[in-house]
Amino acid sequence: MRVGIVGATGYGGLELIRFLHNHKAVERIDLFTSSEEGVTFSSKFGHLVHIADTPLQKIDYEALEKFDVVFTSTPSGVTSELLPPLVGKGPKLIDLSGDFRLQDPASYEAWYGKKAAPLEIIQQSVYGLTEWNAENVQHASLVANPGCYPTAVLLSLLPLLKERLIDSSFLVIDAKSGISGAGNKPSQTTHFSEANESLSIYKTNAHQHIPEIEQAISMFTGVDTTITFNTHLVPMTRGILSTSYAPVMPGVTEEQLVACLRSAYEKHPFVRIVTDANSLGTNRVKGSNYCDILVKVDSRTNRATIVGVIDNLVKGAAGQAIQNMNVQLDLPQITGLDVVPFFI
Numbered sequence: 001m002r003v004g005i006v007g008a009t010g011y012g013g014l015e016l017i018r019f020l021h022n023h024k025a026v027e028r029i030d031l032f033t034s035s036e037e038g039v040t041f042s043s044k045f046g047h048l049v050h051i052a053d054t055p056l057q058k059i060d061y062e063a064l065e066k067f068d069v070v071f072t073s074t075p076s077g078v079t080s081e082l083l084p085p086l087v088g089k090g091p092k093l094i095d096l097s098g099d100f101r102l103q104d105p106a107s108y109e110a111w112y113g114k115k116a117a118p119l120e121i122i123q124q125s126v127y128g129l130t131e132w133n134a135e136n137v138q139h140a141s142l143v144a145n146p147g148c149y150p151t152a153v154l155l156s157l158l159p160l161l162k163e164r165l166i167d168s169s170f171l172v173i174d175a176k177s178g179i180s181g182a183g184n185k186p187s188q189t190t191h192f193s194e195a196n197e198s199l200s201i202y203k204t205n206a207h208q209h210i211p212e213i214e215q216a217i218s219m220f221t222g223v224d225t226t227i228t229f230n231t232h233l234v235p236m237t238r239g240i241l242s243t244s245y246a247p248v249m250p251g252v253t254e255e256q257l258v259a260c261l262r263s264a265y266e267k268h269p270f271v272r273i274v275t276d277a278n279s280l281g282t283n284r285v286k287g288s289n290y291c292d293i294l295v296k297v298d299s300r301t302n303r304a305t306i307v308g309v310i311d312n313l314v315k316g317a318a319g320q321a322i323q324n325m326n327v328q329l330d331l332p333q334i335t336g337l338d339v340v341p342f343f344i
């Protein structure tokens with residue numbers, strides 16, 4: 001099978017290469033660029049000299065049409081224009097950006113501040129939160145891979161909301177990310193000397209993942225709600241940890257919440273329910289496609305603390321994208337993704 005990667009030089013693209021290289025169904029990977037046509041990939045990324053000694057190619061519709069699968073890992077606002085002519089043309093399209101996640105174009109334009117993709121193409125896209133939408137992903141010609149924060153938040157909350165075990169009307173989500181979440185383009189806030197030894201909040205009450213999380217809660221649980229969601233930058237490279245707080249429904253115990261999560265993810269190899277907080281942390285999932293989840297009830301306040309942990313570049317991006325490709329190809333979801341976390 002031939003795979004094309006647009007945005008191969010970015011962090012998401014590099015992680016796609018790392019996993020697809022070991023994928024048994026992938027025979028060849030072609031790498032595309034908008035800015036460095038002809039440059040030998042390994043001259044930029046020496047650690048891949050043995051596998052990617054090929055020139056970067058110009059993005060070209062006719063070339064992309066011939067692939068079995070095309071991954072796009074580009075900034076928002078790129079694929080809303082690039083992909084529409086390719087939808088339904090042959091390759092399975094898996095987009096890592098936010099361009100096709102929101103079903104309402106006006107919402108995309110409000111939160112991303114960019115022009116939305118055409119409505120008829122948005123309507124054909126399938127939201128690729130694999131554990132919750134595999135049946136639709138299987139037949140999708142365009143998969144909108146979820147955002148990194150929504151992956152951690154949704155996987156940890158959806159089972160509890162679906163079973164009405166927590167109160168959806170008061171959801172407060174406090175999330176933290178490593179700096180690779182911001183991509184490879186340097187900026188003032190991600191500059192080492194400003195981010196190191198500091199913890200900061202950003203996009204306060206205005207993060208573009210708020211409508212994505214609300215939309216998915218409604219889609220998968222039937223609950224319409226608004227959330228308080230805030231994001232923080234942590235001076236580390238990889239990882240997301242989201243901590244959500246919600247009142248527990250009357251009479252519901254911590255054991256019931258744990259049992260609900262275990263039952264929801266019994267058959268899902270990448271979700272692990274953890275009961276000891278000491279076993280939880282971004283280093284426990286680093287480099288892997290796992291999402292670890294912990295739930296505890298504070299009996300004084302009768303509120304639940306629900307934690308989701310992922311590697312933003314793997315389960316939050318490239319890993320989940322390949323998991324979706326596996327579903328589309330009818331392969332076991334772990335194909336090419338069966339790796340142990342780095343830990344240290």
Ligand SMILES: NC(=O)C1=CN([C@@H]2O[C@H](COP(=O)(O)OP(=O)(O)OC[C@H]3O[C@@H](n4cnc5c(N)ncnc54)[C@H](OP(=O)(O)O)[C@@H]3O)[C@@H](O)[C@H]2O)C=CC1
Binds near residue numbers: 011034074098147183
């Ligand atoms: N980093 C993360 O943790 C996550 C990122 N995402 C999303 O995935 C996408 C990629 O993220 P990430 O890899 O971190 O971003 P990067 O900034 O690291 O990489 C983006 C790549 O896109 C390419 N690109 C830039 N402009 C254009 C353009 N106009 N047309 C085509 N290609 C372009 C660039 O390569 P070149 O110049 O060679 O074309 C660049 O290497 C983003 O939409 C991001 O929001 C989603 C989940 C998690």
Ligand SMILES: CC(=O)N[C@@H](CCC(=O)OP(=O)(O)O)C(=O)O
Binds near residue numbers: 098178
């Ligand atoms: C640390 C950091 O800056 N993270 C990014 C993650 C963005 C992302 O992946 O968002 P879309 O795919 O929705 O564009 C952010 O918070 O905006």
